[in-house]
Amino acid sequence: MKRNFTVNMFGSLYPMDEDAYAMLNAYISNMRDYFSNQPDGKEIADDIEGRVAELMSELRQNGTEAISIEHIQDIIERVGNPEQFVEDDSDQRSQEIPPIPLSSPKKKLFRDPEHKFFGGVFAGFGCYLGVNPLWLRLAYILILFGFCVNMPSTIPMIMLLLAAYLVCWGSIPLASTPADRLQMRGEPVNLSSMCDEFLTTTREMISKESRLNKDGRLTSGIVSVLKWGIYCIGTLLVLACVAIFISILIGIVCVASAPWGSLRDIVGENFPIVVLLDSSPSWLIWLSTVSVLIFLVLSLYLVSHLALRMLGSVRPLSTTLRSICLVLWLISLVFCAASITKIVSNINLRCFPRHKTWEETVETRKEKQYDELSEAGWTIVKADNIQNYLNSGEHYSGDRGLSYLDAGKEHDGMGMEYEVERTQKVEPGTYRLEAKGRANGLGAEIFAVAGDGKRYSEPIPVCGNRGGEIWKNASIAVEADSARLMPNHDYLERLAKVNKSRGFGWSDIVIENVIVGPDSIIRFGVTNVSPSNTWDGTWLSATSFELKKKE
Secondary structure, eight states: OOOEEEEEETTEEEEEEHHHHHHHHHHHHHHHHHHTTSTTHHHHHHHHHHHHHHHHHHHHHTTOSSBOHHHHHHHHHHHOOGGGGOOOOHHHHHHOOOOOOSSOOOOOOOBOSSSOSSSSHHHHHHHHHTSOHHHHHHHHHHHHHHHHHTTTTTHHHHHHHHHHHHHHHHHSOBOOSHHHHHHHHTOOOSHHHHHHHHHHHHHHHHHHHHHHHHHOHHHHHHHHHHHHHHHHHHHHHHHHHHHHHHHHHHHHHHHHHSOHHHHHHHHOTTSHHHHHHHHSOHHHHHHHHHHHHHHHHHHHHHHHHHHHHHTTSSOOOOHHHHHHHHHHHHHHHHHHHHHHHHHHHHHHHHHOTTOOOSSSOHHHHHHHHHHHHHHTTEEEEEEESBSOSEEESOOTTSOTTOEEEEEEBOSTTSOOEEEEEEEEEOOSEEEEEEEEEEESSTTOEEEEEETTOOEEEEEOOBOTTSOOHHHHHHHHHHHHOTTOOSTTHHHHHHHHTHHHHTOOSOEEEEEEEEEEOTTOEEEEEEESOOSSSOOOOSEEEEEEEEEEEOO
């Protein structure tokens, strides 16, 4: 019965039988003896032993429980035997016939350290694809430049391109050993090729150092200056990240502890923090805050580590830790960009509700709104000093996507006139007109005019864009229906929670007993040109007109 041994090579354990262990031990000893008297022989032997360990690891991954002598023989045949390199006379070497490979080795994707510009990503892809990496770099730069020209709409694509490069940088291994470089080029990895690769790399390095010592002192000085310049920039970035991080922490403590409910009346509705809290839900604000903090902490850590590494004070990060940091950094960057973009959009909608896009001019927007009203059957009767006919964002139901009739004063110091109506043919009889409206001044009203010219109207209550009868009645009903017995409890609860439970100022307006004569014609709508009241506000809104015939 054969004994089993467990061999530790480069931190991994490999079980094997007695014969395999003896052959492997003899092979390693023979190889190290052969290279012991050669320049850089120890490094070559270490690299060859690493290749042997790699091949045994492949066997273990393929399900081999214990390595046998047949496995060791196959590995030695693939890597090569030191006796093959004993230098005979030149005639013998010239008569040697190289073995015919059974199959061409496959290329592996590595980052190329010899031709890298930043991280060696494109150099590695170029070697893997057989393409000059210069073309890959130019294509990437041109695509990135094209997206930059069309900012800010293309910011997500720009971030995606940068994130893809960083992910490749962190996930693709660097070809740091001769075996890695041979696999990167698709060349066979054996003792002969690794020896040649190691010696070739060493000669190139010595040649570069010789040229540098001969005529590269100026270049070396420039590199040192650039190196310290990058270090100084990194230090400034670290200090900036620390300052921003501390500022955000202080801001979080202040915002979380301040009684904004009672301070709202003191600082006003337009105070920046009040606008921020009013325009976005709390979960979105916390998401953006946490993502910004994680982004800053990781940026601070990575930049600090890079600066210290350039000075030789710390060792490089491990592949696992680097990958984790890059993944978390990218996730925080995506969440940070998405949440901040949404918050900024909400603030623009809150502060500039009548300016949906900066690109649209007032006239272009009014033309579009005019067409929308015409298609819906509305007619604009009067529109003087008006900057819009329609709006969205503060519907009484809380749905920011729904549109409603709305007019805002365009220029201060001038009067405004707004009247929009719809003509409808109905059966003769008595009708009830219902609508929703709001205004920030007296003089706005919902009206109906029968075919005989008789006018009916009801004023729109002045509530501004807070409170309102609809919100108030819904809040009272929800509070009274604590057992949730009302069939429309969910709908009323949604109305009560509109605008963070403050309402948007909407009220119900009802005109009773509108008599339609034999001509069957009725006109109804909203206006601020009232025969009985003078308009003293700057905007008004109306929606949900409904004409009901009374029995």
